[in-house]
Amino acid sequence: MAMLEVRDLHVQFRTDDGLVKAVDGLSFDVDRGRTLGIVGESGSGKSVTSLAIMGLHRQGGDTEVTGQIKLDSEDLVSASPDRVRQLRGSKMAMIFQDPLSALHPYYTIGAQIVEAYRVHNKVSKQEARRRAVDLLGRVGIPQPAVRVDDYPHQFSGGMRQRAMIAMALSCDPELLIADEPTTALDVTVQAQILDLIVDLQAEFGSAVIIITHDLGVVAEVADDVLVMYAGRVAETGSANDVFRQPGHPYAWGLLGSMPRIDVARLDRLRPIRGTPPSLINVPSGCPFHPRCSYPPQVGGDRCTTEIPVLRETGPEHRVACHLTLGKQREIWAQLAPASAAAESGTAAEPGAAAEPGAAAVSGRAAAPAADVTEVDAT
Numbered sequence: 001m002a003m004l005e006v007r008d009l010h011v012q013f014r015t016d017d018g019l020v021k022a023v024d025g026l027s028f029d030v031d032r033g034r035t036l037g038i039v040g041e042s043g044s045g046k047s048v049t050s051l052a053i054m055g056l057h058r059q060g061g062d063t064e065v066t067g068q069i070k071l072d073s074e075d076l077v078s079a080s081p082d083r084v085r086q087l088r089g090s091k092m093a094m095i096f097q098d099p100l101s102a103l104h105p106y107y108t109i110g111a112q113i114v115e116a117y118r119v120h121n122k123v124s125k126q127e128a129r130r131r132a133v134d135l136l137g138r139v140g141i142p143q144p145a146v147r148v149d150d151y152p153h154q155f156s157g158g159m160r161q162r163a164m165i166a167m168a169l170s171c172d173p174e175l176l177i178a179d180e181p182t183t184a185l186d187v188t189v190q191a192q193i194l195d196l197i198v199d200l201q202a203e204f205g206s207a208v209i210i211i212t213h214d215l216g217v218v219a220e221v222a223d224d225v226l227v228m229y230a231g232r233v234a235e236t237g238s239a240n241d242v243f244r245q246p247g248h249p250y251a252w253g254l255l256g257s258m259p260r261i262d263v264a265r266l267d268r269l270r271p272i273r274g275t276p277p278s279l280i281n282v283p284s285g286c287p288f289h290p291r292c293s294y295p296p297q298v299g300g301d302r303c304t305t306e307i308p309v310l311r312e313t314g315p316e317h318r319v320a321c322h323l324t325l326g327k328q329r330e331i332w333a334q335l336a337p338a339s340a341a342a343e344s345g346t347a348a349e350p351g352a353a354a355e356p357g358a359a360a361v362s363g364r365a366a367a368p369a370a371d372v373t374e375v376d377a378t
């Protein structure tokens with residue numbers, strides 16, 4: 001049984017403009033020692049999902065969370081707020097996107113780690129302080145015994161993010177959720193923080209969820225990938241499958257809109273055309289259809305009238321699209337000749353990457369060689 005099981009999760013917000021279906025029937029698992037990367041554009045429901053897992057939505061009133069979130073078989077959706085508060089910090093922890101907002105400016109870094117540790121452990125202040133110094137050292141803060149008494153504004157952006165990670169790890173959580181942990185950081189520090197998360201995961205054996213819009217980050221650290229669109233799963237599978245043989249046009253668009261350094265490129269990157277849909281008025285049928293170029297290849301009006309279900313396209317690889325598996329393979333082979341050639345063992349272009357993490361964007365992810373122009377062109 002997976003450590004975290006999410007089943008048919010719905011998160012809805014009642015607003016003056018209508019009901020916002022931020023998460024609409026999401027299901028996934030995360031095992032111990034595995035890292036799941038959740039990717040998608042802003043508004044796809046990634047962060048709302050992580051806040052639901054952490055029990056940080058104010059239930060009742062205008063917010064409704066339904067479905068199941070089982071952490072070690074214990075359902076968090078039906079658990080009392082006190083029980084979820086007990087588990088938050090001790091069994092599950094979160095690294096927030098903006099450490100400057102997440103850290104309290106009035107208290108020292110050390111005081112904040114000490115408080116987080118003592119909430120869940122009956123230890124003296126001295127012992128908790130020793131723990132804080134130890135953790136700051138382990139996440140790479142120089143002179144931790146001195147810097148423990150610094151205030152957040154005295155830390156650089158990278159150091160603040162490390163301090164957040166130290167705080168999140170203070171109680172050895174079994175589930176660690178990192179919500180855009182590197183967005184505010186420059187590329188060098190970003191790489192250091194990702195390495196740190198990978199190292200600490202190996203040391204602590206936690207299950208990790210990385211939420212990001214950056215497929216380069218996913219390629220760097222994730223074992224499994226879940227692509228979200230309009231609050232639903234568009235595609236899910238191992239990182240290897242999703243990077244090598246993506247089946248959903250939205251995934252093709254994400255991959256095609258990223259730079260890669262292993263293939264010569266003379267034209268501009270092509271963004272996915274259009275914008276993410278309103279979650280109050282989600283398009284009928286497949287929510288991606290207003291931005292997709294492939295409904296004619298499906299035929300009829302299925303794309304505009306019928307919501308595609310997740311279908312197995314390989315072991316543990318599932319895609320929510322009406323295109324047949326043969327069509328998906330055929331189109332992807334045209335969009336990514338280098339990747340397809342690398343997979344079939346034929347040389348495509350010098351240096352073409354065979355592994356998802358080998359090519360690079362933001363230094364890292366493998367994207368289609370040619371353009372995903374067809375996603376953009378209509």
Ligand code: SF4
Nearest residue numbers: 286289292303321322
């Ligand atoms: Fe495009 Fe249709 Fe597939 Fe949706 S179901 S991604 S609209 S081809």
